[in-house]
Amino acid sequence: MAIIFKPSPSLPPPSTSVGAVAWVRQNLFSSPLNIFLTFFSLYIVYLLLPPVIEWALIDATWEGSSKAACTAGGACWAFIGVYFDQFMYGLYPEAETWRINLAVILLVVMVGAFAIKTINKLYLSIAIIVVYPIVAYFLFAGGVFGLEEVETSLWGGLFLTVLLGVIGIVASFPLGIVLALGRRSEMPIAKSVCVVFIETIRAVPLITILFMASVMIPLFLPEGLNFNKLLRVLIGITLFSAAYMAEVVRGGLQAIPKGQYEAADAMGLTYWQSMILVILPQALKLVIPGIVNSFIALFKDTTLVYIVGMFDFLGRIQAANHDSNWLGTTVEGYAFAALIYWIICFGMSRYSMSLERKLETGHKRN
Amino acid sequence: MTDTNMARAQLAQGEEAIIEFNDVNKWYGDFHVLKNINFSIKKGERIVVCGPSGSGKSTMTRCINRLEEHQKGTILVDGVEMNNNLKNIEAIRKDVGMVFQHFNLFPHLTILENLTLAPIWVRKTPKKEAEEMAMHYLERVKIANQALKYPGQLSGGQQQRVAIARGLCMQPRIMLFDEPTSALDPEMIKEVLDVMVQLAEEGMTMVCVTHEMGFAKTVADRVVFMDAGEIVEANEPHEFFDNPQHDRTQMFLSQILNH
Numbered sequence: 194m195a196i197i198f199k200p201s202p203s204l205p206p207p208s209t210s211v212g213a214v215a216w217v218r219q220n221l222f223s224s225p226l227n228i229f230l231t232f233f234s235l236y237i238v239y240l241l242l243p244p245v246i247e248w249a250l251i252d253a254t255w256e257g258s259s260k261a262a263c264t265a266g267g268a269c270w271a272f273i274g275v276y277f278d279q280f281m282y283g284l285y286p287e288a289e290t291w292r293i294n295l296a297v298i299l300l301v302v303m304v305g306a307f308a309i310k311t312i313n314k315l316y317l318s319i320a321i322i323v324v325y326p327i328v329a330y331f332l333f334a335g336g337v338f339g340l341e342e343v344e345t346s347l348w349g350g351l352f353l354t355v356l357l358g359v360i361g362i363v364a365s366f367p368l369g370i371v372l373a374l375g376r377r378s379e380m381p382i383a384k385s386v387c388v389v390f391i392e393t394i395r396a397v398p399l400i401t402i403l404f405m406a407s408v409m410i411p412l413f414l415p416e417g418l419n420f421n422k423l424l425r426v427l428i429g430i431t432l433f434s435a436a437y438m439a440e441v442v443r444g445g446l447q448a449i450p451k452g453q454y455e456a457a458d459a460m461g462l463t464y465w466q467s468m469i470l471v472i473l474p475q476a477l478k479l480v481i482p483g484i485v486n487s488f489i490a491l492f493k494d495t496t497l498v499y500i501v502g503m504f505d506f507l508g509r510i511q512a513a514n515h516d517s518n519w520l521g522t523t524v525e526g527y528a529f530a531a532l533i534y535w536i537i538c539f540g541m542s543r544y545s546m547s548l549e550r551k552l553e554t555g556h557k558r559n
Numbered sequence: 560m561t562d563t564n565m566a567r568a569q570l571a572q573g574e575e576a577i578i579e580f581n582d583v584n585k586w587y588g589d590f591h592v593l594k595n596i597n598f599s600i601k602k603g604e605r606i607v608v609c610g611p612s613g614s615g616k617s618t619m620t621r622c623i624n625r626l627e628e629h630q631k632g633t634i635l636v637d638g639v640e641m642n643n644n645l646k647n648i649e650a651i652r653k654d655v656g657m658v659f660q661h662f663n664l665f666p667h668l669t670i671l672e673n674l675t676l677a678p679i680w681v682r683k684t685p686k687k688e689a690e691e692m693a694m695h696y697l698e699r700v701k702i703a704n705q706a707l708k709y710p711g712q713l714s715g716g717q718q719q720r721v722a723i724a725r726g727l728c729m730q731p732r733i734m735l736f737d738e739p740t741s742a743l744d745p746e747m748i749k750e751v752l753d754v755m756v757q758l759a760e761e762g763m764t765m766v767c768v769t770h771e772m773g774f775a776k777t778v779a780d781r782v783v784f785m786d787a788g789e790i791v792e793a794n795e796p797h798e799f800f801d802n803p804q805h806d807r808t809q810m811f812l813s814q815i816l817n818h
């Protein structure tokens with residue numbers, strides 16, 4: 194008679210490898226070097242944190258109408274308070290700023306609606322991608338439905354920064370994908386057009402492109418034909434970002450094993466079907482870190498529009514620093530700018546990490 | 560195959576040849592990988608292709624659905640010539656299922672979605688119908704309970720059975736197998752071969768590149784031996800194994816059967 198093989202029962206892990214104490218031991222005090230680094234880091238924090246807190250919170254002045262009011266020796270946040278609306282909306286007429294707020298609330302509500310299970314996600318996506326931009330445009334620009342017209346030269350502050358960033362991201366992403374596919378295409382003309390475009394744009398600094406968009410293009414356009422400077426700058430930013438996006442996406446496409454392309458071909462899928470259904474979902478998932486990297490870079494690069502005379506968030510802060518009532522508030526201005534940029538960029542980064550986890554299908558066990 | 564196609568194929572060949580190689584040559588750069596391949600496969604035939612690595616057996620099989628292009632000669636599949644006409648290629652690919660050495664399941668889709676993708680997008684089958692058919696084939700390969708998992712959660716043998724079911728969902732007239740068991744652990748080879756034997760018994764036209772000589776003996780109608788880009792010998796299994804004509808075939812058999 195055969196001996197029946199029975200696997201031994203699984204035992205719980207030893208208590209030294211789980212729990213808070215074990216975590217501290219393994220991560221902070223595992224070796225002499227690690228112990229030294231732990232205490233050294235604590236020392237640095239001890240050196241830096243108290244003075245910063247003292248300056249930013251304890252000794253800070255929160256209210257006042259000029260730099261003269263800030264006598265406590267700490268940060269002069271009154272400067273931010275007085276200029277807050279300008280930092281947010283630029284020179285957008287104060288009575289009309291509700292339109293911007295409304296558009297932002299509308300977007301938050303629409304994106305939030307994705308959490309509702311019963312809602313049709315396809316219609317919602319179409320509403321956000323197609324309907325929302327039109328509504329938002331008329332809200333911002335006005336001139337219809339009795340809304341006062343607001344010229345784009347008055348748009349500024351964080352509003353302009355977010356506008357440039359969001360439109361740049363939303364427009365450059367699909368364009369980048371198409372360029373990446375084109376660059377890997379077997380059709381020689383499509384391929385060379387994409388290669389030339391990508392290599393040309395990548396070889397030029399963004400500042401140059403912005404100058405081209407704002408100064409050079411009007412010179413070449415025929416008399417009478419002129420379009421909005423904001424639009425020109427937007428196109429410049431989008432093209433610039435698309436070239437980088439294309440290379441990120443191409444990296445993802447190259448990482449997909451040949452077998453995936455072959456399996457899709459062997460089933461009789463057309464080129465676009467196999468790209469959209471099989472290759473891109475995998476390739477884009479792989480390069481989420483690179484894509485978000487590009488998005489964050491693009492968002493921060495929008496500050497360069499200052500150079501062509503557009504006052505975005507950072508531009509408004511720099512302009513306010515020249516106010517003779519508030520001379521010497523540069524540090525507060527930049528600290529505020531850094532905080533806001535950090536919140537937005539860190540948010541994007543965390544979102545991308547959660548997206549990566551959500552899309553992970555390889556090692557998940559049910 | 561539609562009736563007119565069938566009639567065309569019969570007319571052209573005078574028999575039910577479903578795949579026909581005429582003087583097929585292929586090069587990878589300077590490397591002459593297929594040399595004057597002349598071979599025809601009848602409807603319902605089970606062909607096993609074997610040979611040393613680099614002999615061109617995979618390449619030949621992949622020419623049938625034009626995953627590889629040949630440069631000289633003609634290949635007729637279902638009476639349709641495989642050339643640069645994309646319409647023809649896509650039409651033939653609908654009718655030719657393929658199973659790969661490394662399964663090539665789509666890791667971002669569930670098992671069920673892997674199976675319904677081509678029926679829905681290529682055959683335009685309604686989603687519900689495609690899912691019912693997918694479940695039917697998953698049951699046939701005894702894996703229906705895994706339908707909602709992702710490929711990464713399945714063992715190699717299970718993945719390969721899913722890949723076979725995925726091919727069958729397009730209700731193909733021909734199934735190509737490119738070393739379907741070479742990447743599997745020994746314990747999993749049998750479960751995949753069982754599915755293939757079952758398929759063969761149902762009369763599917765099969766072209767199978769494999770080194771499983773047991774499978775070749777029991778299932779194949781003809782065994783094809785290739786070396787250096789040529790078909791050295793093609794014969795019925797008992798003739799092929801018991802009485803090989805070429806000394807190259809004898810050497811190959813003695814090496815893989817007596818290790």
